[in-house]
Amino acid sequence: MPSRTYGQYCGFARALEVVGERWALLIVRDLTVGPRRFTDLRRGLPGIPTNILAARLKELELDGLIRRRVLPRPAAGVVYELTEYGAELEDVVFRLGLWGAKSLGQPRPGETVTVDSLIVALRSTFRPAAARDLRATYELRLGEIVLHARIVDGALETGQGPLEAPDLVIDTDVAVKALMAGEMSPAEAIDNGRVRLTGDPSLLTRFAEVFHIPPAPAASP
């Protein structure tokens, strides 16, 4: 049952046969953040039918991208995690995400933001060069969503949830995308109330430099 094929002996076509099915790459995206339970994935993929999620997980496991692991006691349960082969897709996920971010205007009705997609957004926009001389911890809040980033020596660590004593808490909404894309300056963002800070305000400028969505090229009609 090798899902639908393209009939071409070609690496790229083969890649699409493996991860080109609907939802598949979104599952991979969330798993690049870390191992996840069935229910975690379901929460992170609003609207995915459970049968589809189960089917994709089976296919991805069969193709060697993910591994199903039964947790030892007392945690009990099952997690899915990327194999090394699956993890090699991280870079593609990052680049495709950056490319797609350029087409992100305003959220459409009903669109939500998930923790893991935001973590991926931070990791994919992270510019080590711009973070060389920075040592800071951030806590980012978008409504219910809370996550954190720790920057040390040009390296980035991210995770869900709050931090004990972050250098800066950024309380915001989807406007953070405009900030990261350079469409809104930190000063503007504060002035119009789209971000509210707790901590060292100068770290917001660094944030926008370190997590940066490159601008789209001029439209060619």
Add this chain to the structure above:
Amino acid sequence: MPSRTYGQYCGFARALEVVGERWALLIVRDLTVGPRRFTDLRRGLPGIPTNILAARLKELELDGLIRRRVLPRPAAGVVYELTEYGAELEDVVFRLGLWGAKSLGQPRPGETVTVDSLIVALRSTFRPAAARDLRATYELRLGEIVLHARIVDGALETGQGPLEAPDLVIDTDVAVKALMAGEMSPAEAIDNGRVRLTGDPSLLTRFAEVFHIPPAPAASP
């Protein structure tokens, strides 16, 4: 009619909404090689229904990835070509193709090879560093498929069809993949007759160095 959506405000999800539909990225793949007519694309995508091809082209044009251009006389006709935004996907196509190439075993029954997919394969596996001191022209033949590559000063030029006086003509079949992946040495390839050469045989070794599929990591079960 923004095809099916994922309901997430996320650059990556948006990217999949734009190019995640079946066939869409294969069309982009072929267009990275150059402008193509409807019929060219159809030939390069064996089995694509014409209504699907037409629908994808409309969607991709609407999303600003491709441009429909009516050729001036006397050529007459219509070509599709990537816009600058669409062309930014080239790198993702290359990387995904390399990743997928690792899962390419033997061709499955009925699988074909197309010119443009082979050109993309050459361009994505090309290693400028390995070609620094090389100046050579290759003609590659796989059955009916004929294409060429010209390497000058670490730069690569590719195209369909033969060349006037290539330094080396490589007459082969899908085994060329094993050669590029390092699974078969140039000597072996010649010995077992999977490649037949016309020209300077030593250039075959350079070919395998310059166009190289990196090996897969050890399987992690």
Add this chain to the structure above:
DNA sequence: CTGGATCCCTCACGATACTG
């Protein structure tokens, strides 16, 4: 509660025929 399996319904896709 997690981790799915099962059902039905719809629409995107596949195959083919046909037209400007």
Add this chain to the structure above:
DNA sequence: CAGTATCGTGAGGGATCCAG
């Protein structure tokens, strides 16, 4: 050559149910 029209099929959407 460059598509449009038609129609059948199966993957995906959505709700519900079940076992450990």
